[in-house]
Amino acid sequence: MKHFIGLLALTTSMSAMAVEGYQDIYLDKQADIIIHGIVCGDDLNNLNKLKPANIYTNTAEVEKGTYYFNSAYGEYSLTFNPTDNDAVMVRGLLTAGKTSTSDMNKQLCIVKDVEGLPAALRGYLKKVTLKANDPNWVQTMKDYALVAGKPAFGKGEY
Incomplete structure (x- = not known):
């Protein structure tokens, strides 16, 4: 656990919370x-939260x-x-049509499995690959959309 906390120590200061530049990313169906x-x-450092x-x-x-x-x-x-x-990225959330980075609700996210994390957290850090030719593609996307929203496949195309 000490090893894990040491790895994250550099990313917990407010200076790491700046979101700079971005490109629009749309999924390819x-x-x-x-x-x-x-x-x-x-x-x-507060893993329970x-x-x-x-x-x-x-990708x-x-x-x-x-x-x-x-x-x-x-939309968001x-x-x-x-x-x-x-293993850590800053995530900025914008809602209600806002586009300014100053309006972002910023948080730190663990985006990869890290040795030393508690098993309960590691259980969330999984990847599921939905094959383009999966016969259950539409239903699987509907199921995930209930939790995470529908992803954009183009500007305004969900």
């Missing part, structure tokens, strides 16, 4: 979709950039930015 389980919170979340990508890793979603609560975006620790 014709490619495999990887659903990444992540955990996020304001303080990575971390909340699980999902992010959809077409093996969560990339720097902005992902768009539509949920029962409306999540902007991810790397930190010095490749």
Whole structure:
């Protein structure tokens, strides 16, 4: 556990919370979709306060950039930015059509499994690959959308 806390120590200061630059990231329906389980919170040293979340990508890793979603609560975006620790990223949440980084609700997210994390947290840090040709593709996406919203496949296309 000490090893884990030491790894995260550099990323818990407020200076690590700045979100700089981004590119829009839209999913490709014709490619495999990887659903990444992540955990996020304001303080990575307080593991009990971390909340699980999902992010959809077409890549093996969560990339720097902005992902768009539509949920029962409306459209929102999540902007991810790397930190010095490749297992931790800053996530900025924008809702209600806001586009300014100054309006972002920023949190730190563990985006990869890290040795030393408690088993309960490690259980959330899984990846599920949804094959492009999966016969249950539509139903699987509907199931995940209930929890994480529908991902954007193009500007305004969910």
